[in-house]
Amino acid sequence: xxxxxxxxxxxxxxxxxxxxxxxxxxxxxxxxxxxxxxxxxxxxxxxxxxxxxxxxxxxxxxxxxxxxxxxxxxxxxxxxxxxxxxxxxxxxxxxxxxxxxxxxxxxxxxxxxxxxxxxxxxxxxxxxxxxxxxxxxxxxxxxxxxxxxxxxxxxxxxxxxxxxxxxxxxxxxxxxxxxxxxxxxxxxxxxxxxxxxxxxxxxxxxxxxxxxxxxxxxxxxxxxxxxxxxxxxxxxxxxxxxxxxxxxxxxxxxxxxxxxxxxxxxxxxxxxx
Amino acid sequence: xxxxxxxxxxxxxxxxxxxxxxxxxxxxxxxxxxxxxxxxxxxxxxxxxxxxxxxxxxxxxxxxxxxxxxxxxxxxxxxxxxxxxxxxxxxxxxxxxxxxxxxxxxxxxxxxxxxxxxxxxxxxxxxxxxxxxxxxxxxxxxxxxxxxxxxxxxxxxxxxxxxxxxxxxxxxxxxxxxxxxxxxxxxxxxxxxxxxxxxxxxxxxxxxxxxxxxxxxxxxxxxxxxxxxxxxxxxxxxxxxxxxxxxxxxxx
Amino acid sequence: xxxxxxxxxxxxxxxxxxxxxxxxxxxxxxxxxxxxxxxxxxxxxxxxxxxxxxxxxxxxxxxxxxxxxxxxxxxxxxxxxxxxxxxxxxxxxxxxxxxxxxxxxxxxxxxxxxxxxxxxxxxxxxxxxxxxxxxxxxxxxxxxxxxxxxxxxxxxxxxxxxxxxxxxxxxxxxxxxxxxxxxxxxxxxxxxxxxxxxxxxxxxxxxxxxxxxxxxxxxxxxxxxxxxxxxxxxxxxxxxxxxxxxxxxxxxxxxxxxxxxxxxxxxxxxxxxxxxxxxxxxxxxxxxxxxxxxxxxxxxxxxxxxxxxxxxxxxxxxxxxxxxxxxxxxxxxxxxxxxxxxxxxxxxxxxxxxxx
Numbered sequence: 091x092x093x094x095x096x097x098x099x100x101x102x103x104x105x106x107x108x109x110x111x112x113x114x115x116x117x118x119x120x121x122x123x124x125x126x127x128x129x130x131x132x133x134x135x136x137x138x139x140x141x142x143x144x145x146x147x148x149x150x151x152x153x154x155x156x157x158x159x160x161x162x163x164x165x166x167x168x169x170x171x172x173x174x175x176x177x178x179x180x181x182x183x184x185x186x187x188x189x190x191x192x193x194x195x196x197x198x199x200x201x202x203x204x205x206x207x208x209x210x211x212x213x214x215x216x217x218x219x220x221x222x223x224x225x226x227x228x229x230x231x232x233x234x235x236x237x238x239x240x241x242x243x244x245x246x247x248x249x250x251x252x253x254x255x256x257x258x259x260x261x262x263x264x265x266x267x268x269x270x271x272x273x274x275x276x277x278x279x280x281x282x283x284x285x286x287x288x289x290x291x292x293x294x295x296x297x298x299x300x301x302x303x304x305x306x307x308x309x310x311x312x313x314x315x316x317x318x319x320x321x322x323x324x325x326x327x328x329x330x331x332x333x334x335x336x337x338x339x340x341x342x343x344x345x346x347x348x349x350x351x352x353x354x355x356x357x358x359x360x361x362x363x
Numbered sequence: 364x365x366x367x368x369x370x371x372x373x374x375x376x377x378x379x380x381x382x383x384x385x386x387x388x389x390x391x392x393x394x395x396x397x398x399x400x401x402x403x404x405x406x407x408x409x410x411x412x413x414x415x416x417x418x419x420x421x422x423x424x425x426x427x428x429x430x431x432x433x434x435x436x437x438x439x440x441x442x443x444x445x446x447x448x449x450x451x452x453x454x455x456x457x458x459x460x461x462x463x464x465x466x467x468x469x470x471x472x473x474x475x476x477x478x479x480x481x482x483x484x485x486x487x488x489x490x491x492x493x494x495x496x497x498x499x500x501x502x503x504x505x506x507x508x509x510x511x512x513x514x515x516x517x518x519x520x521x522x523x524x525x526x527x528x529x530x531x532x533x534x535x536x537x538x539x540x541x542x543x544x545x546x547x548x549x550x551x552x553x554x555x556x557x558x559x560x561x562x563x564x565x566x567x568x569x570x571x572x573x574x575x576x577x578x579x580x581x582x583x584x585x586x587x588x589x590x591x592x593x594x595x596x597x598x599x600x601x602x603x604x605x606x607x608x609x610x611x612x613x614x615x
Numbered sequence: 616x617x618x619x620x621x622x623x624x625x626x627x628x629x630x631x632x633x634x635x636x637x638x639x640x641x642x643x644x645x646x647x648x649x650x651x652x653x654x655x656x657x658x659x660x661x662x663x664x665x666x667x668x669x670x671x672x673x674x675x676x677x678x679x680x681x682x683x684x685x686x687x688x689x690x691x692x693x694x695x696x697x698x699x700x701x702x703x704x705x706x707x708x709x710x711x712x713x714x715x716x717x718x719x720x721x722x723x724x725x726x727x728x729x730x731x732x733x734x735x736x737x738x739x740x741x742x743x744x745x746x747x748x749x750x751x752x753x754x755x756x757x758x759x760x761x762x763x764x765x766x767x768x769x770x771x772x773x774x775x776x777x778x779x780x781x782x783x784x785x786x787x788x789x790x791x792x793x794x795x796x797x798x799x800x801x802x803x804x805x806x807x808x809x810x811x812x813x814x815x816x817x818x819x820x821x822x823x824x825x826x827x828x829x830x831x832x833x834x835x836x837x838x839x840x841x842x843x844x845x846x847x848x849x850x851x852x853x854x855x856x857x858x859x860x861x862x863x864x865x866x867x868x869x870x871x872x873x874x875x876x877x878x879x880x881x882x883x884x885x886x887x888x889x890x891x892x893x894x895x896x897x898x899x900x901x902x903x904x905x906x907x908x909x910x911x912x913x914x915x916x917x918x919x920x921x922x923x924x925x926x927x928x929x930x931x932x933x934x935x936x937x938x939x940x941x942x943x944x945x946x947x948x949x950x951x952x953x954x955x956x957x958x959x960x961x962x963x964x965x966x967x968x969x970x971x
Contacts, residue, residue, distance in 0.1 A: 093699055094699065097698075097699070098698070099699065099701055101701070101702075102698075122800075122801045122803065123801060124798075124799045124800045124801055125801065126698040126798075127691070127694035127695045127697065127698050127939060128695060128698065129695040129698075131691065131939075131942065131943035131946060131947065132939065132940050132942075132943025132944055132947070133943040133944045133945075133946065133947020133948075133950070134943065134947060134950065136943070156950070156951060157951050157952075157953055157954045158954060161623045162623060162951055163623045163626065163627055163951075164950055164951070165623070166623040166624050166627060167627060170624075193950075194952070194954045194955060195954055212944065212947070222930075223930055224803075224804060224930060224934070225804050225805070225930065229437070229441075232438065233438050233441055233442070235441065235445070235475065236475075237445070237471050237472070237474045237475025237476075238471070240474035240475075240479065241460070241463055241467045241470065241471050241474060244466070244467050244470055244474065244481065244484065245463060245464060245467050247481055248464055248466055248467065248485075248502075248503050249464075249503065250966045250969075251966065251969045251970070252962075252965065252966065252969065254962065254966070256955070256958035256959045256961065256962035257954070257955040257958045257959070258955075273952075273954075273955050274954075275954055275955065275957070275958035276958060277958065295940045295943060295944055297801035297802070298801075312479075313479050313480060313481035313484075314479055314480045314481075315480050315481050315482045316481050320958075321958065321961040321962055321965055322961070323957070323961055336954070336957075337957070338953060338954070338957060339957055339960065353954055353957075
């Protein structure tokens with residue numbers, strides 16, 4: 091038997107595209123959608139895969155990264171899935187890709203108009219740790235009642251002297267909706283602000299899609315006197331020497347030896363001597 | 364005299380065959396403290412819930428500042444509850460976030476109103492801790508490390524920090540030791556007078572009503588049986604039930 | 616010099632090859648056929664059909680074989696396959712009252728019209744390992760067949776109670792509104808009972824069993840009696856739009872449980888019995904009974920009962936009973952998280968530095 095183009099049947103893809111259009115029209119608002127079971131497990135990026143499957147055309151060029159790298163097993167698996175089911179060209183070069191599906195990172199290279207970045211999202215609800223009830227958190231969004239989130243930030247600073255959320259740091263989109271940026275490091279948050287590329291977010295298990303249209307304001311939650319201040323390991327990349335990229339820490343032996351290298355493998359390879 | 368801040372008329376509410384509210388009317392003016400007294404089951408707590416929009420009456424109307432509370436959307440009601448109104452629960456655990464520090468508890472309403480200067484929020488929280496007679500060095504402690512009386516004072520600070528126009532209090536001194544009650548009542552009286560707040564307080568404690576209230580409303584079986592200025596009602600009760608209450612013949 | 620780990624593609628291929636080898640086991644032994652699974656591991660197949668939300672014994676048996684007997688993995692395979700199928704429409708409501716019964720028991724009456732029909736049950740077996748099964752042997756002789764005492768399907772126990780006015784009437788369904796379809800639209804709360812039952816019907820057997828059990832141990836007790844458990848074949852009928860009348864497209868095996876629960880009455884309702892309902896593909900009484908207990912617990916708010924127990928908490932139960940969702944999210948923790956962990960590491964270092 092043969093499967094449909096990009097696995098999903100056409101009616102499902104249309105349904106997902108409608109959800110995406112609605113999400114783009116209401117930046118940062120989570121749109122429920124009828125997520126399907128995919129041949130990859132929940133938590134492996136089923137939301138991102140469904141979004142990509144619904145927008146990908148035969149002329150698209152797809153890049154898939156996990157933890158910033160193209161060669162991590164899950165990225166390989168998803169890239170292979172689309173190569174097989176949609177027959178599209180794939181690339182590891184950020185500049186060449188028309189669609190970039192990502193888990194946990196935004197590429198270092200500035201994304202361009204016309205590109206689309208698709209984030210895999212495990213927990214789309216930024217309030218879920220504070221208010222696990224979906225009915226209640228939906229109301230809080232409807233009323234833009236975000237005092238609770240700010241209280242969490244206050245508690246972090248009172249206890250730890252700084253925001254304790256090093257990744258998945260909540261953002262305010264277009265001055266209206268509180269949004270989870272997905273578990274990207276706080277270091278990547280500023281890249282979301284007024285990004286020229288379209289940003290789409292898919293959460294399969296939680297069955298939500300949300301979006302940030304190009305050039306939309308995305309502000310990381312903070313206090314006026316404790317501005318958002320992401321951390322980067324204070325080292326240059328051991329391979330390419332970059333001092334402005336996000337770094338992975340590589341433990342090289344069992345006596346405390348370690349080195350720091352770019353998490354974005356494509357960025358590092360382009361710069362490496 | 365100016366218009367009342369809140370005015371309710373003809374409130375009726377049945378729970379099955381039980382008539383919890385029977386054609387109740389009540390008004391409160393800005394800066395006024397009104398005590399609703401009566402024994403358990405008289406309908407006073409139900410009245411407070413209806414007035415604050417947390418329960419819906421079968422008939423009647425509640426007007427706040429000219430707006431019909433029953434006809435408000437939930438969004439409108441929640442906006443009032445976090446901006447212009449305050450609610451002090453009998454059990455402080457119902458009004459506090461037990462997993463959030465004292466400072467975070469006090470700061471929440473400020474933050475909900477868009478205040479996002481950490482230093483200023485902290486300064487307000489510290490000054491409110493002082494106002495409710497809690498040591499400022501407890502600012503970062505969790506409420507569960509506080510005594511019952513301190514928790515209740517913290518709840519009051521958390522509610523009053525944004526200086527709401529109307530406060531609902533449901534037996535705020537219930538469950539506390541007598542000596543702690545007296546101190547809390549003194550504190551409430553001082554704060555209310557200083558800030559000129561309007562307060563609707565439900566209590567079965569006639570002494571508390573005498574100390575705090577300008578006016579008293581006496582309820583029995585869901586009806587208002589008597590109301591008037593505090594001194595008049597307590598010193599010259601007209602209704603036989605009020606006479607019983609005042610002479611403390613009834614167990615509250 | 617450090618070179619980052621490459622070769623993800625090769626590693627994945629190798630892992631898949633190893634998996635295939637492990638699945639096959641000792642090649643000196645004959646390979647298990649899908650037909651053998653379907654015929655001899657029937658209850659595993661039934662469970663996979665139910666949780667995989669797809670009534671196809673052959674595909675479910677294939678999934679059991681492919682998953683090496685991991686039934687949650689098998690249900691997941693079936694669900695993923697299901698995604699690729701177009702939806703032609705819904706069937707008419709199944710008439711479980713007209714089921715051709717293999718089993719029908721009631722705990723509320725000693726004897727009742729239609730009788731107690733034990734069927735193929737473990738209930739009265741002694742749980743002693745039968746070592747004779749370890750050796751291949753002859754097929755057992757056919758079980759004796761009994762003629763039914765009365766012709767036609769036996770009446771429902773709940774209907775007997777309803778005749779006396781002791782069974783609370785179910786709220787009338789609205790025929791004009793099609794029931795929700797969990798496989799097409801996301802769950803949202805508060806959920807209608809129809810939607811709740813869909814979630815429970817394909818929910819994890821173990822999770823529902825634990826929740827149902829908790830209601831018996833005081834966490835939301837609802838005084839249950841098994842009014843009736845029935846298992847058998849029901850006809851599936853659809854009305855193709857081009858025909859405009861119902862046609863029978865085949866039979867499916869179902870297990871249904873109607874749990875009867877005491878209800879003390881409220882200000883508006885007299886004391887009577889209420890119903891918890893369970894329905895599941897295949898033969899699975901444990902799941903049907905647990906589902907009925909949880910369904911009844913979830914009706915607590917509607918019946919004005921005190922809530923607060925886990926089984927009475929709609930959002931908690933419905934959002935956590937799907938094992939395909941649950942296993943995915945729990946197991947995804949083994950995917951790499953080193954970017955997030957790195958930022959945590961830097962953050963902890965910064966906080967420690969600030970403290971000193």
